[in-house]
Amino acid sequence: MKENVDIIVKGEYILTMTDAEEPVTNGAVAIKDSRIVEVGREDAIVNKYEGQRVLGGKGYAVIPGFVNTHTHAAMVYFRGLADDLPLKDWLEGHIWPAEQKYLGNEFVYDATELACFEMIRAGITLFNDMYFFEDASAKAIKKAGMRAVLGTGILDFPTVAASTTSEYFEKAEDFIKRYSEDELIVPAIAPHAPYTCSPETYKRAMELAEKYNVTVHTHLSETQWEVEEITKRYGNTPVKHLDSHGLLDSRVLAAHCVWPTEEEIDILAQRGVSISHCLESNLKLSSGIAPVTKMLQKAVRVTFGTDGAASNNDLDIMSEMSTAAKLHKAVSGDPTVLSAREALLMATKWGAQALGLGDKVGSIEAGKLADLVLINLKNPHLTPLYDIYSHIVYSAKSSDVETVIVNGKVVLNGGDAVNLDMEEIFYKANQWSLKIRKR
Numbered sequence: 284m285k286e287n288v289d290i291i292v293k294g295e296y297i298l299t300m301t302d303a304e305e306p307v308t309n310g311a312v313a314i315k316d317s318r319i320v321e322v323g324r325e326d327a328i329v330n331k332y333e334g335q336r337v338l339g340g341k342g343y344a345v346i347p348g349f350v351n352t353h354t355h356a357a358m359v360y361f362r363g364l365a366d367d368l369p370l371k372d373w374l375e376g377h378i379w380p381a382e383q384k385y386l387g388n389e390f391v392y393d394a395t396e397l398a399c400f401e402m403i404r405a406g407i408t409l410f411n412d413m414y415f416f417e418d419a420s421a422k423a424i425k426k427a428g429m430r431a432v433l434g435t436g437i438l439d440f441p442t443v444a445a446s447t448t449s450e451y452f453e454k455a456e457d458f459i460k461r462y463s464e465d466e467l468i469v470p471a472i473a474p475h476a477p478y479t480c481s482p483e484t485y486k487r488a489m490e491l492a493e494k495y496n497v498t499v500h501t502h503l504s505e506t507q508w509e510v511e512e513i514t515k516r517y518g519n520t521p522v523k524h525l526d527s528h529g530l531l532d533s534r535v536l537a538a539h540c541v542w543p544t545e546e547e548i549d550i551l552a553q554r555g556v557s558i559s560h561c562l563e564s565n566l567k568l569s570s571g572i573a574p575v576t577k578m579l580q581k582a583v584r585v586t587f588g589t590d591g592a593a594s595n596n597d598l599d600i601m602s603e604m605s606t607a608a609k610l611h612k613a614v615s616g617d618p619t620v621l622s623a624r625e626a627l628l629m630a631t632k633w634g635a636q637a638l639g640l641g642d643k644v645g646s647i648e649a650g651k652l653a654d655l656v657l658i659n660l661k662n663p664h665l666t667p668l669y670d671i672y673s674h675i676v677y678s679a680k681s682s683d684v685e686t687v688i689v690n691g692k693v694v695l696n697g698g699d700a701v702n703l704d705m706e707e708i709f710y711k712a713n714q715w716s717l718k719i720r721k722r
Contacts, residue, residue, distance in 0.1 A: 285331060286320075286333070287332070287333050287335070288313045288332045288333070289315050289334070289335055290313075290334055290336045290337070290338060290688070291311055291329065291334030291337045292311060292312040292314065292338050292339050292688070293310070293311045293325055293337065293338070294307075294312075294343045294657065295308065295309060295343055295344065295660065296310070296660075297310035297311070297312065297322060298344060298345065298647070298672070298675070299347075299647040300628060300632045301648055306672075307322065307323065307324065309324060309325050309326075310322065310323060310324055311323065311325040311329065312647060312655065313334070314655075314691050315691070316691055317690045317692075318651065318652055319648060320332070321649050322647055338657060338686055338693075339657045339686070342659065342660050342661040343657050343658065343685075344657070344658045345647070345655055345657055346406075346655070346675065347408075347635075347644065347645055347647055348656050348688075349405070349406045349409075349630050349631060349634075349656065350407070350410070350411075350586065350587075350600070350634025350635050350638070350644075351402065351410035351588055351598065352410075352411045352538075352557075352588045352634045352637055352638065353500070353536070353538040353539075353559035353561055353590060354410055354411065354590060354598060355413055355591035356395045356398035356591070357390065358394070358593040359397050359398045359401065359592040359598070360385075360390065360394040360716070360719065362592040362593055362596050363593075364377060364378075364719065365377035366567075369568065370568045370570055371508055373568065378593060379442075382442065382443065383442060385718070386416065387443070388419040389419070390416075391414065391416040391417075392422055392423050393708075393711045393712070393715060395419065395420045395423035396427065398592070398598060399426075399427035399700075399703065400427070400700050400703050400708055401592075401597070403427060403687055403694055403700050404684060404695060404698065405598060405599045405601060406658070406687060407598070407600055408429065408654040408655075408688075408689045409430040409432070409634070409638070410429070410431050410598075411471070411638055412432065413473040413500050413501075414433075414434075415436050415442070415444035421465075424467065424468065425467055425468065426702055426703070427694065427700065427702055427703055429467065429694065430468075430469075430644070430654065430689055430690065431467070432471050432640075433458070433462070434471035434472055434498070436451070436473050437451045437455060437472065438451060438480065439480055439481055439484055452487060456495075460495075467689075469497075469638070469640065470495070471498040471499070472488045472497055472499055472500070473499075473500040474499070476505070476509070477501075477503065477521050477525060478513060482517075482528045482530070485525065486530065489532075498535075498638055498639055501535065501536075502538045503521055503522065503525070503537035503540055504520070504521040504522055504539065504540050504542045505539035506542070507542060510542050520543075521547075522543050522550055531550065533554070533555030535556045536556075536638065537556055538558075538561060538588060538590070539559070539561055539565060539570070540558045540560075540573055540578075541565055541570050541571040543578075548574065548577055548583065551581075552578075552583045556583070557633075557636070558573070558578060558583060558584065558585045558586065558637075560585050560586065560587055560588065560607060560629070561588045561590040561603070562587075563590075563595050563606060564591075567595065572610070575607065575611050575621065576615045576617075576620045579621070579625070584637055585629055586630070587604055587607065587629055600630050601680065604626045604630045604676055605626075605677060607621065608621050608623060608677070609677070622672075623670070623672040623675070623677065627675060627676055633645075653688055653689075653691040654688065654689050654690065656686070657684070657687075658679055658683050658685065659684075659685045664679075665678055665683065684698075685697060685698060
């Protein structure tokens with residue numbers, strides 16, 4: 284008698300992203316409720332389990348869902364608003380004024396729906412967000428059926444989101460309490476950056492993170508201007524500055540880290556800090572190229588983030604992964620660095636670990652939550668096929684993503700987002716853009 288399961292996912296290649304480097308060929312994954320029951324050869328799985336639904340098969344690769352470790356999801360509504368500018372001018376002259384005028388629950392909800400639609404279609408099942416009005420974000424994310432770590436932004440100056448630093452913290456703590464047991468939303472705390480948050484603010488954020496056992500999400504050492512500014516203010520470069528106050532540990536996920544010194548890379552490794560490498564945003568804003576090869580050599584956990592769509596201008600981890608794997612070979616002069624499999628680990632398993640969710644998602648293993656992506660290999664640019672890791676990283680595109688499963692439920696089916704109304708999302712985005720154009 285076969286055991287009943289909800290879904291059986293079949294793949295010519297199952298890339299588990301576990302310690303086993305070889306993919307499972309002609310394999311299958313059995314899913315029941317929200318979890319993976321078993322992974323193995325297709326013949327063994329179908330002989331043991333009866334699936335209410337069977338997906339994939341020959342010509343498909345099955346991989347863990349991609350993890351976007353740094354974004355500002357609702358900023359999709361500012362996509363293309365202010366391009367070809369340095370970060371400081373872009374942020375202070377254009378983005379912050381637009382946020383002050385338009386940010387609110389309705390804006391964030393509508394924009395996050397669009398961001399979720401874009402990310403689901405790109406195979407992203409989990410993302411790490413830093414923004415405001417995160418209750419509205421959570422509502423949109425849960426509707427989409429995605430998984431997210433949401434960090435309420437903390438600043439030392441007033442915005443439309445809060446009047447004082449204490450008010451930011453009050454809202455952050457309230458959000459953490461209310462979402463501490465949620466199935467899809469994981470709360471975090473997000474002090475913006477060393478140039479917008481004092482050491483006292485960071486200390487308060489760290490204390491809150493320790494109290495509730497949550498991730499600290501921050502920008503760090505993103506630009507040369509930041510390095511010069513923090514050195515001028517505090518007499519230390521950004522990483523050393525935070526470390527001198529005891530503000531770096533394994534809870535911290537630092538976005539960008541473009542300009543750490545050799546000494547600072549050692550500090551990041553010693554403290555167990557994870558890095559979100561946002562290459563395309565850094566390139567577009569001319570912020571520089573993070574020393575990823577050196578970080579990896581020092582055993583710093585490096586992951587991929589898109590940053591917000593206002594500075595990237597998309598939310599596509601496959602693009603980040605492919606660009607990074609190639610660029611760092613050129614920068615280092617060594618074609619062997621950042622191998623295809625290592626890049627895929629950065630985009631999946633290591634991303635989940637950086638967010639404190641490595642025991643739940645990021646790899647395809649029995650007992651883990653079922654967050655899976657099916658990639659259609661039956662395309663001209665994916666033919667012929669010799670090495671599946673190489674194909675996923677160097678040849679595949681987000682448009683090859685056909686099916687996405689989050690928490691054991693199909694959220695993308697044949698390229699269509701199951702829980703979202705595409706026409707309504709586009710209509711609302713266009714209505715908001717009309718308002719923003721009049722600014």
